[in-house]
Amino acid sequence: DAKTTQPNSMESNEEEPVHLPCNHSTISGTDYIHWYRQLPSQGPEYVIHGLTSNVNNRMASLAIAEDRKSSTLILHRATLRDAAVYYCILRDRGTSYDKVIFGPGTSLSVIP
Amino acid sequence: DAGVIQSPRHEVTEMGQEVTLRCKPISGHDYLFWYRQTMMRGLELLIYFNNNVPIDDSGMPEDRFSAKMPNASFSTLKIQPSEPRDSAVYFCASSPDPDTGELFFGEGSRLTVL
Numbered sequence: 001d002a003k004t005t006q007p008n009s010m011e012s013n014e015e016e017p018v019h020l021p022c023n024h025s026t027i028s029g030t031d032y033i034h035w036y037r038q039l040p041s042q043g044p045e046y047v048i049h050g051l052t053s054n055v056n057n058r059m060a061s062l063a064i065a066e067d068r069k070s071s072t073l074i075l076h077r078a079t080l081r082d083a084a085v086y087y088c089i090l091r092d093r094g095t096s097y098d099k100v101i102f103g104p105g106t107s108l109s110v111i112p
Numbered sequence: 113d114a115g116v117i118q119s120p121r122h123e124v125t126e127m128g129q130e131v132t133l134r135c136k137p138i139s140g141h142d143y144l145f146w147y148r149q150t151m152m153r154g155l156e157l158l159i160y161f162n163n164n165v166p167i168d169d170s171g172m173p174e175d176r177f178s179a180k181m182p183n184a185s186f187s188t189l190k191i192q193p194s195e196p197r198d199s200a201v202y203f204c205a206s207s208p209d210p211d212t213g214e215l216f217f218g219e220g221s222r223l224t225v226l
Contacts, residue, residue, distance in 0.1 A: 043217030045217065046214040049214070094144065102157075
């Protein structure tokens with residue numbers, strides 16, 4: 001399975017934009033890039049996903065490099081509620097199975 | 113929709129006892145996943161089902177762990193006998209057609225084995 005690499009931790013000031021990077025140099029053509037986040041004492045929640053083009057939704061934006069070997073999750077204005085562990089994962093849609101494997105993620109701290 | 117429902121939310125038991133964790137996926141979701149989360153190992157995929165059929169159980173730690181999905185609205189994860197190292201938060205997640213790409217997680221079951 002293709003792997004992802006993320007920084008262990010990042011800090012941001014409240015109301016500032018946050019760029020969370022993810023490297024996935026062994027990504028295959030059928031892998032979707034997904035982002036989830038996990039708030040303290042909760043289960044992970046979906047943030048956004050994409051394949052090749054940049055994506056926007058109400059929570060965040062996803063910028064995907066042209067070669068797809070890296071991506072960046074963008075939170076446009078960090079709030080205290082955005083303090084969480086952010087997971088970048090690849091979803092391999094194989095012909096007979098479908099796995100979602102989480103790595104250690106990036107722990108984001110938001111400073112008031 | 114009520115979301116993925118897990119029970120119990122907290123379980124404290126003694127070593128050697130049987131533990132059964134339960135999950136009700138979101139109606140209409142064809143995929144169900146069981147994860148385990150610990151500080152040391154993070155989120156680990158244990159097993160997942162597609163249309164009630166176990167597809168990959170390579171993440172199940174050992175024979176003490178078993179999972180079933182008797183119908184589309186119910187799944188169990190059983191540990192027998194339980195050991196202190198099984199202490200963790202166990203998450204269940206369900207997913208609709210893979211084209212949508214989203215997993216919906218429950219709130220988890222926190223297991224403590226004394």
